[in-house]
Amino acid sequence: MPSRKFADGEVVRGRWPGSSLYYEVEILSHDSTSQLYTVKYKDGTELELKENDIKPLTSFRQRKGGSTSSSPSRRRGSRSRSRSRSPGRPPKNARRSASASHQANIKEARREVEVKLTPLILKPFGNSISRYNGEPEHTERNDVPHKNTQEKFNLSQESSYISTQYSLRPRREEVKLKEIDSKEEKFIAKELAVRTFEVTPIRAKDLEFGGVPGVFLIMFGLPVFLFLLLLICKQKDPSLLNFPPPLPALYELWETRVFGVYLLWFLIQVLFYLLPIGKVVEGTPLIDGRRLKYRLNGFYAFILTSAVIGASLFQGVEFHYVYSHFLQFALGATVFCVVLSVYLYMRSLKAPRNDLSPASSGNAVYDFFIGRELNPRIGTFDLKYFCELRPGLIGWVVINLVMLLAEMKIQDRAVPSLAMILVNSFQLLYVVDALWNEEALLTTMDIIHDGFGFMLAFGDLVWVPFIYSFQAFYLVSHPNEVSWPMASLIIVLKLCGYVIFRGANSQKNAFRKNPSDPKLAHLKTIHTSTGKNLLVSGWWGFVRHPNYLGDLIMALAWSLPCGFNHILPYFYVIYFTMLLVHREARDEYHCKKKYGVAWEKYCQRVPYRIFPYIY
Numbered sequence: 001m002p003s004r005k006f007a008d009g010e011v012v013r014g015r016w017p018g019s020s021l022y023y024e025v026e027i028l029s030h031d032s033t034s035q036l037y038t039v040k041y042k043d044g045t046e047l048e049l050k051e052n053d054i055k056p057l058t059s060f061r062q063r064k065g066g067s068t069s070s071s072p073s074r075r076r077g078s079r080s081r082s083r084s085r086s087p088g089r090p091p092k093n094a095r096r097s098a099s100a101s102h103q104a105n106i107k108e109a110r111r112e113v114e115v116k117l118t119p120l121i122l123k124p125f126g127n128s129i130s131r132y133n134g135e136p137e138h139t140e141r142n143d144v145p146h147k148n149t150q151e152k153f154n155l156s157q158e159s160s161y162i163s164t165q166y167s168l169r170p171r172r173e174e175v176k177l178k179e180i181d182s183k184e185e186k187f188i189a190k191e192l193a194v195r196t197f198e199v200t201p202i203r204a205k206d207l208e209f210g211g212v213p214g215v216f217l218i219m220f221g222l223p224v225f226l227f228l229l230l231l232i233c234k235q236k237d238p239s240l241l242n243f244p245p246p247l248p249a250l251y252e253l254w255e256t257r258v259f260g261v262y263l264l265w266f267l268i269q270v271l272f273y274l275l276p277i278g279k280v281v282e283g284t285p286l287i288d289g290r291r292l293k294y295r296l297n298g299f300y301a302f303i304l305t306s307a308v309i310g311a312s313l314f315q316g317v318e319f320h321y322v323y324s325h326f327l328q329f330a331l332g333a334t335v336f337c338v339v340l341s342v343y344l345y346m347r348s349l350k351a352p353r354n355d356l357s358p359a360s361s362g363n364a365v366y367d368f369f370i371g372r373e374l375n376p377r378i379g380t381f382d383l384k385y386f387c388e389l390r391p392g393l394i395g396w397v398v399i400n401l402v403m404l405l406a407e408m409k410i411q412d413r414a415v416p417s418l419a420m421i422l423v424n425s426f427q428l429l430y431v432v433d434a435l436w437n438e439e440a441l442l443t444t445m446d447i448i449h450d451g452f453g454f455m456l457a458f459g460d461l462v463w464v465p466f467i468y469s470f471q472a473f474y475l476v477s478h479p480n481e482v483s484w485p486m487a488s489l490i491i492v493l494k495l496c497g498y499v500i501f502r503g504a505n506s507q508k509n510a511f512r513k514n515p516s517d518p519k520l521a522h523l524k525t526i527h528t529s530t531g532k533n534l535l536v537s538g539w540w541g542f543v544r545h546p547n548y549l550g551d552l553i554m555a556l557a558w559s560l561p562c563g564f565n566h567i568l569p570y571f572y573v574i575y576f577t578m579l580l581v582h583r584e585a586r587d588e589y590h591c592k593k594k595y596g597v598a599w600e601k602y603c604q605r606v607p608y609r610i611f612p613y614i615y
């Protein structure tokens, strides 16, 4: 086996691809097959380099008093305002590579020629700008107009906001030098384009959810767990200390009629989705620069569904059927989700490489779970986007209504209990809010990063409608009288959670849509090398995930109306805390990769992740 020259963790200088410039990098790993080193630049960029492109630190001569650039990201302070740069362009006082003499000429020439490098910007939403900025160090107020906004680009494979084409505009005539310069820039731009748009399968050590064994367990464990919970909840004494009831045989739970009703529900939602009402927006740029179009008509779908449900109630349709066949409906939805996941996986095998999710790994079991294809579509019908908000989320509200009616029927009430009204209205507000702010879904991890596989299919179509409606399901057979003072406290808690949740989400969405929005001018931001800035004041200066905090406070307010007799109605709060802590860790990992030093600065400034002074 050929030996390697540099050890993991060693700090060396790595050549910037396509140029003769060397930057300080850390050796992360070495692949003995390809003989490539994975190195990390100071701004967090990771690249693979050949041994020839790496030099020990000692082989470089430091210029006295010269400010050196130690990563492809330039130091802002040392940079002339009028002069723009590229990764291949040496900083003002950059050291020289001893080897290439023609590079010296290029550098000399650059002192005389000013070339403006203008990335063609792919806008995420509105007018976010891609910037190449080496120094994420200083914080600035958001109302300060950003200088040099056109000269930045991002190397991260994950970031969607990447510019990869450059037009070179000479400010002064000097044809020969311009040509040399232009050639080098084009080469680098091409190199970056190739690297940036590569969909590299993630390595085994990077697999999330405990890798293959983890996702295998989740896929079998979650459906079993769901049925156990529903069965325990139906018992007279739903104590967790009781022996869990046996799971019924599948054939006992299967009812073709129920499955037919489920399919009908799904098809009605498909129909509403296809209606040509609501505005069409573009999603974030994909890995190849394309932007998919999405029609925002979730709120209309909700209004139409409410009209259909209202009309059916008026016609005397027996909604109790859903309550009395709840387990059968859950099984029908699970079967549908398994069939859908198999279809999604099969079709992904034919999908072009660029359409694959960055989360996919090349392992069949893992990819079946996380989803191989990022945005599976049949024509313009986007399967993931549709499932995320429609059948499950709207279905959850309908199930809650079913539980409210069941409570009245079973407990022989003329009006629903206060507890049931609270649970129903709180969760209705949550769903309406999600549909009203439908566009925000387009920037979530689920749409941008995760593929559409078993995880989201099961989460969207089974877990959300049958577990998120758990408090209402519990109240049907376990009534709890809530006093008005207690109800008032719970309402205040819910409103606090909602204000934090909505405030944080709206602040971030508005900032991502238009970073120079005058309404956000009072907020402080940190520059990052990707061109997108990070908010460090306002909600996002309080904790790093204020929206999760608000969501969790709301979750508690949904459970409190169920009283304190059993832990079961608090299952949602416990599960949701685990989900959001895990989700936060995933997001943190992606942000660290994407923003490098800037993210670390943000973490220093805002030390708590979700719960202030706790976590």
Ligand SMILES: NC(=O)c1ccc[n+]([C@@H]2O[C@H](COP(=O)([O-])OP(=O)(O)OC[C@H]3O[C@@H](n4cnc5c(N)ncnc54)[C@H](OP(=O)(O)O)[C@@H]3O)[C@@H](O)[C@H]2O)c1
Pocket: 443, 444, 445, 446, 501, 505, 508, 511, 512, 532, 533, 534, 535, 536, 540, 544, 545, 547, 548, 551, 583, 587, 590, 591
């Ligand atoms: N009910 C449920 O089951 C459930 C489950 C999951 C999530 N949710 C809710 O869904 C909503 C969306 O959650 P999410 O997990 O998709 O993620 P999110 O918290 O809305 O977004 C995370 C992203 O925000 C950006 N960001 C992070 N810090 C920032 C800062 N300081 N300034 C500006 N941008 C920053 C980063 O992306 P960019 O920099 O690339 O923009 C980061 O990747 C949340 O309210 C969450 O509570 C609900």
Ligand SMILES: CC(C)=CCC[C@@H](C)[C@H]1CC[C@H]2C3=C(CC[C@]12C)[C@@]1(C)CC[C@H](O)C(C)(C)[C@@H]1CC3
Pocket: 222, 388, 389, 393, 433, 434, 441, 444, 446, 454, 455, 456, 458, 459, 460, 463, 464
């Ligand atoms: C249990 C398993 C296998 C997975 C659970 C994940 C799944 C339940 C969640 C993953 C992303 C979540 C999400 C919402 C609901 C729950 C998920 C699908 C969301 C639709 C809830 C309403 C919010 O306002 C939202 C921002 C639209 C949420 C988007 C993400």
